[in-house]
Amino acid sequence: MGLDWIRRVQQAGGLAKATRAASSEPPRRGERYMVVGLGNPGREYAATRHNAGFMVVDALARALGVTFSRTRQQALLAEAQAGPHRVLLVKPQTYMNLSGQAVGPLVRYYRLPLERLLVVYDDLDLPFGTLRLRPRGGHGGHKGMRSIIEALGGRQDFPRLRIGIGRPPGRMDAADYVLQPFRREEAEAWPWIADRAVEGIRLWLTQGPDAAMNRVNAAPAVES
Numbered sequence: 411m412g413l414d415w416i417r418r419v420q421q422a423g424g425l426a427k428a429t430r431a432a433s434s435e436p437p438r439r440g441e442r443y444m445v446v447g448l449g450n451p452g453r454e455y456a457a458t459r460h461n462a463g464f465m466v467v468d469a470l471a472r473a474l475g476v477t478f479s480r481t482r483q484q485a486l487l488a489e490a491q492a493g494p495h496r497v498l499l500v501k502p503q504t505y506m507n508l509s510g511q512a513v514g515p516l517v518r519y520y521r522l523p524l525e526r527l528l529v530v531y532d533d534l535d536l537p538f539g540t541l542r543l544r545p546r547g548g549h550g551g552h553k554g555m556r557s558i559i560e561a562l563g564g565r566q567d568f569p570r571l572r573i574g575i576g577r578p579p580g581r582m583d584a585a586d587y588v589l590q591p592f593r594r595e596e597a598e599a600w601p602w603i604a605d606r607a608v609e610g611i612r613l614w615l616t617q618g619p620d621a622a623m624n625r626v627n628a629a630p631a632v633e634s
Contacts, residue, residue: 442521443492443615445470446500448531448554449507457597460506460588462532462573463554469498469604470611474499483519485512493616498529509554514561524568528614530607531555534584538596539603543571543610543626545619569619571607571626 446489447467455461458585478501481487485628487501498520502512517527525545536542546567549555559566578587592600612628 425580439509441495443497446529450505457591458589459575463530464501466530466604466607470608471499473608483515484510496523507553510557510561512629530571532575533572538576540574540622541626543623545569
């Protein structure tokens, strides 16, 4: 992987039924939304693969001109305006495997319908740089998502944006792999990936899930 690869990357351009019915509709004006990025707190984890969710939500905060200046329910919070809507950006500080301890109480505190909750996290089963936005689904073995689903009483009908980080090379243990920083080529491509993720989230907030999925899921994967 060298400059040609990087150049190619840069050039590539209580309501289960109600939730399903609303999942393809554009957002209504003035509703509150929540975007949760998953990761581990602490400087030692800041640039690791497992913190892709944190990094995307940080990029979204910069794009919306806000900072994480509040804490509630074991999470860092930033509130912003996205089109006609208020959006709460959330970074749980419970460590990845206990993310539900922050997300569950926040959803209940704000009485947030689950179709307005978007969780952003890393995914080993997607090639590096691949983005997948879905309106619902299981945890796929991701312990942070498993914790959130458990905290929501087993509910899985909330949107999620998966950020592909690829499989570990050789016989490397997955737990070690996710806690390592990106390789140099991956780090150089990351700003493009984060920009595409932020674009998809903003579309989800302003035009609805169908528009966002059509854009995000068509994004080309980054070759590794």
